[in-house]
Amino acid sequence: MENVWHLRRVAENASKACWICYKPTTSVLITPNNKDFFYICAGHLVDKGFCQPDPDEAAAAVAKKKKDELDAEIEKVKKEYDEKQKLKREKRKGKEKEKDKAKEKEAQNKDDDEDTKDEKAKDDKIKELSKSKEESQADLGPRIFRLNKSFYQMRLDKLRNAEVAKRNRERLSNPSNFPSVPSGNP
Structure with a gap:
């Protein structure tokens, strides 16, 4: 198994305990082949003693x-x-008011309608940008990590122990692995 872990997020209602500190978290590190995964806090992901981000992916995140x-x-x-x-348009409108108030009222109504539409459109765009900015800030961090040697070895040991336990259960459930009762007289 390669020491490459991808960061995934789960829903708030699916959060589980962090592998290290047992606090509830929604961040999951998973191998590319989906053989192993564990929940981990965001604080541990920035800890250099636990893992390091993939250098290429970190450079892309900075860019x-x-x-x-x-x-x-x-x-x-x-x-x-x-x-x-x-503001320039408003100043021009003020000068035009002095020249022709009647024509100005009609034009102003049209311009005001256009201005309010433009302002609403800009406000909507600003809201969309702020929402997308908040979403992108959650994803700004790196998404591919490499565990430090000791933590990676702990994950390997856990997988090996699980395989050994599974083999032992299979051996115990198979009656042919046990010795048979002697059939002869003593």
Whole structure:
């Protein structure tokens, strides 16, 4: 069995005790071939004495984090620009009011409707971005780990002991493995 473990999440109602500290957790480390798994706290995943993230995957996570920060900054700049444009439009509207109040009222109603629609659309986009940002922050950490030597050896020993116990149960359940009663006179 290879020392590669993938991080998976389970639902809150399916949480079980951490393998190390027995606190309830929803994080599970599982082998790629699904032969072994155990529940582990998020605190133990960042502990260098327990496991290390896969270097390639950790680099990808850092790159993703930088990209998310850049996207957030771009959105912020776009929002500021839109606000400045809105202020300019309002100033122009104020000047137009002095020139032609009647025409302005009709145009303002149309512009206000468009502005409110635009604002609602932007608010919806901002909410979606914040939700996706929260979801991505949960997944920002690495998802592939390698256990330290001693913990990996403990998992191997546990698997071997389980196999030995299974073989022993099979031997005990088979009556041909026991000696037979002597058939001759003493």
